[in-house]
Amino acid sequence: MTAAVETAALTKRFGARPALDAVDLQVEEGTVFGVIGPNGAGKTTLMRLMLDILRPTSGSVRVLGEDPRAGGPALRRRIGFLPGELRLEGRITGRELLRHFAEISGPAERGAADAIADRLGLDLGRQVRTLSKGNKQKLGLVQAFLHRPRLLVLDEPTSGLDPLVQQEFLAMLREARQGGQTVFLSSHVLSEIQQAADRVAILRAGRVVVVSDVESLRQTAVRRIRLDVAAGAEPELRAALDALPNVTGLSFGAEDHRVRAAATVEGAIDPFVKAIARFPVQDLTVEEPDLEESVLRLYGERMGDVEHPAHPPRSRHGAHRGARERSTR
Amino acid sequence: MTAVPLLRRSLASGWRALLGWSLGVAAALLLYLPLFPAIGGNADMRELLDTLPPELVRTIGYDQITTGAGYTQSTFFGLMGFLLLTIAAVSWGTAAVAGDEENGALELTLAHGVSRRQVVLERSAAVAARLAWLCLLSGVLILLLNGPAGLDLREGNLAAGIAALLGVTLLTAMVAIAVGALTGRRAFALGAAAGVAVLGYALNAIGNQTEDLAWLKDWSPYAWAFREAPLVNGADWGGLALLYGLSAALLVVALVALDRRDITG
Known part of the structure; x- marks a missing residue:
């Protein structure tokens, strides 16, 4: 497979401040690639470099096999772009703007604009300046998808969309991938795109912290579990679960005739299931793995290394702390 | 694809504003010019002007007010028409690149299949077309009022005056476009264009005071347009060449500048 987007040591500085620092990325054609990171991580800069709105300070970027500047308008006709800060104004109607x-x-195919707008629940007859933030975002999405571009570059596409429209948008992403289109999108929350993305890159302070496929993230996933067993089984259960290295945060609470255990399971679930099999289980809840938490743990570890290269590799405790610090910022 | 999409978009989105400017220009002409028999041709007015300080009269250009050409020059070409079209030129020129860039719309336009040069070219053409429309409208209205108001203007000279007015305001607009393309900053584009227009007017006014200071007019676009009194003497080809030549040079500056830098939002 060829790469739809390929960067090599891509660096962009604004004055002395590096917005992107030696970024190496490869996005396979026909995949959905997500870039996750907090505001100011460099996601928008990366996309603007792909569209020749900004020029690299050093390093290179190739989009659909071409240098963005050399590719010019002909290259950009094959790209659909949704900017992160979409400011649409004017008395023009959505339909005229499209x-x-x-x-x-x-x-664009005839009727394409109406078909996409219908899916997202957008009225194209209204003047752009009267649209709410969410409706402007929908209009931005329509113009990006309109000409069925080979590459979609979407900066924070889900921002401002309500959950139902987000689901519809994710369905559009899956269809785009099935149709052979490549999607490069960003978000500051992984949970919004984890269903749709094949691979994700975590960007922080202009650097790629990790690139991983969503499936691998799932392997390292953190699951919260709740388990009810008959009263009296607590000491034995505690011993059994304490023996498992990937179970943390164990706590017990007494209910009427049973004991409720809560814990966090990191990675493989199988040892945990085997360990509880011999207890009289009355109820069991395993929450959907929260990939974001997994990523934040990775974040903490890697960023610890990056920011304090002199320090020895951190313990898992250190990683936890790093993750929590970041998430409260 | 159809031709000049950005030019058509600019004109389509600005037609309301253009209508407003057209009404303003027409109102100025319809208010001032019919009064010529009562003001410029009037003996009392001549006496009044004689009592005013000559410096003031020269500054506002009323020393020629007693002829039809002088009156039209002082009231419209040199004052109200110049003012209205200059304000329009500054605001359109500023909006064309810098304003569009600062409000984030340029980023989205340039993410599509258009080149930066195409943006500068088509938007400059749109500004020029709107200024030309206002000038054409002025010319036609003056022509209609020429007989009834007793202005006694010659058609060729009127055309020369219109060309000068278009030239000096186009130059102002191109300053805004070029500075916008160089810096991407609204405030800089607006300041530079308004500065050039105001400075040009001021240098001309000071240069009018004494022969010693007449050289100041060599640096005034306003003087390049009007110092040779086109409504009386016809086209001043040297002045027109300066105005349109510099406008073209600024267009080249804008084309090169926008192509070379980052677009900021």
């Missing part, structure tokens, strides 16, 4: 964008972009 007609204009279709003119300066790749050709």
Whole structure:
């Protein structure tokens, strides 16, 4: 497979401040690639470099096999872009604005604008300036998808969308991938895109912390479990679970005739299931793995190494602390 | 794809504003010019002007007010028309690149299949077309009022005056576009364009005071347009060449500048 987007030591500085620092990324064609990171991590800068809105300080970026500057308008016709800060104004209606964008972009199929707008629940007859933030975001999505570009570059596409529309949007992403389109999107929360993304890169302070496929993240996933067993089994259960290295945060609480245990299981669930099998289990809840928490743990570890290269590798405790610090910032 | 999409978009989104400017220009002409028989041709007015300090009269250009050409020059070309079209030129020129960039719209336009040069070219053309429309409208209205108001303007000279007015305001607009393309900053584009217009007017006014200071007019776009009194003497080809030549040079500056830098939002 060829790469839809490929960067090599891509660096962008604004004055002395590096917005991107030697970023190496590869996005396979026909995949959905997510870039996750807090605000100011460099996600928007990365996308602007892909579209030749910004030029690299050093390093290189190739989009659909071409240098963005050399590729020029012809290359950008094959890209659909949703900017992170979409500011649409004017008395023009959504439909007229889309007609204009279709003119300066790749050709759109007749009726494509209405079909996509219908899916997202957007009224194209209204003037752009009267649209709410969420509806402007929908209009931005329509113009990005309009000409069925080979590459979609979407900066924070889910921001401002309500949950139902988010689901519809994720369905559009899956269809785009099935149709052979490549999607490069960013978010500051992984949970919004984990269903749709094949691979994710974690970006922080202009550096790629980790690139991973969502499936691998799932392997390292953190699951919260709740377990009810008959009263009296507590000491034995505690001993059994304490023996498992990937079970942490164990706590017990007494209910009427039973004992409720709560814990966090990191990674493989199988040892835990085997360990509890011999107890009289009355109830068991395993929460959907929270990939974001997994990523934040990775974050903490890697960033610890990056920011304090002189320190020895951190213990898991250190990693936890790093993750928590970041998430409260 | 159809031709000049950005030019058409600019004109389509600005037609309301253009209508407003057209009404303003027409109102200025319809208010001032019909009064010529009562003011410029009037003996009392001549006496009043004689009592005023000559420096003031020269500054506002009323020393020629008693002829139809002088009156039209002092009231419209040199004052109200110049002012209205200059304000329009500054605001359109500023919005064309810098304003669009600062409000984030340029980023989205440039993410599509258009080049930066195409943006500068088509938007400059849109500004020029709107200024040309206002000038054409002025020319037609003056022509209509020429007989009834007794201005006695010659058509060729009127055309020369209109060309000068368009030239000096186009230059102002191109300053805004070029500075916008260089810096991407609204405030800089607006300041530079308004500065050039105001400075040009001031240098001309000071240069009018004495022969010793007349050289100041060599540095005034306003003087390049009007020092040779086009409504009386016809086209001043040297002045027009300066105005349009510099405008073209600024267009080249804008084309090169926007192509070379980062677009900021």
